[in-house]
Amino acid sequence: TQLLEQSPQFLSIQEGENLTVYCNSSSVFSSLQWYRQEPGEGPVLLVTVVTGGEVKKLKRLTFQFGDARKDSSLHITAAQPGDTGLYLCAGVLTGGGNKLTFGTGTQLKVEL
Amino acid sequence: NAGVMQNPRHLVRRRGQEARLRCSPMKGHSHVYWYRQLPEEGLKFMVYLQKENIIDESGMPKERFSAEFPKEGPSILRIQQVVRGDSAAYFCASSPRTANTGELFFGEGSRLTVL
Secondary structure, eight states: OOOSSOOOEEEEEETOOOEEEEOOOOOOOEEEEEEOOTTTTEEEEEEEEETTTTTEEETTEEEEEEETTSSEEEEESOOOOGGGGEEEEEETTTOOOEEEEEEEOEEEEHHH | OSSOEEOOOOOOOOOTOOEEEEEEEOOOOOOOEEEHHHHHHHHEEEEEEETTTEEOTTTTTSEEEEEOOOOSSSSEEEEOOOOOGOOOEEEEEESSSTTTTTOOOOOOOOOEEEE
């Protein structure tokens, strides 16, 4: 059983479309991160959210942490081919020490 | 290059051989994490180390796998008597402090193929 479930698992869209990726858990996290990973490379941190209900924006990307700190979403506006990659949510469980638990991943492909 | 350095980037081993993966953290970082990733999957935590100490090895198989982070030199992930199921990408990450905010800096990974 995965602690952090992401949906959808795969997403293929056209340039200019909007999309939302979800990250859900039944556990409470003290913080939650979103990473992006490109083929042959390591994950790169996009954002960290720590407060329930927090919303952060990074250009065309909007990240939200659920009020109960059990879930998060990533919304991309007007997707571009450069957004293509594997999006991973990750979190530190409340009382879980220093271990970062990763989600199942969402593979996004944005086509021209 | 001030990033996390991993080597080798690619490693091929036959069943029963040993694999040694090395990780040099970012300058000033004293906390190292190892993760394993199978194709099209997320990353699975293996072990968390500080200099000369293993802090959390709850994700590491009890047999054949070991990790160290000596006072001098890189962190080493060692896999003895490799089997085909060990084929994966192994990522190292570092942080300047305890990563209770989850902000880790990852290397580009070492891809192990067991024949």
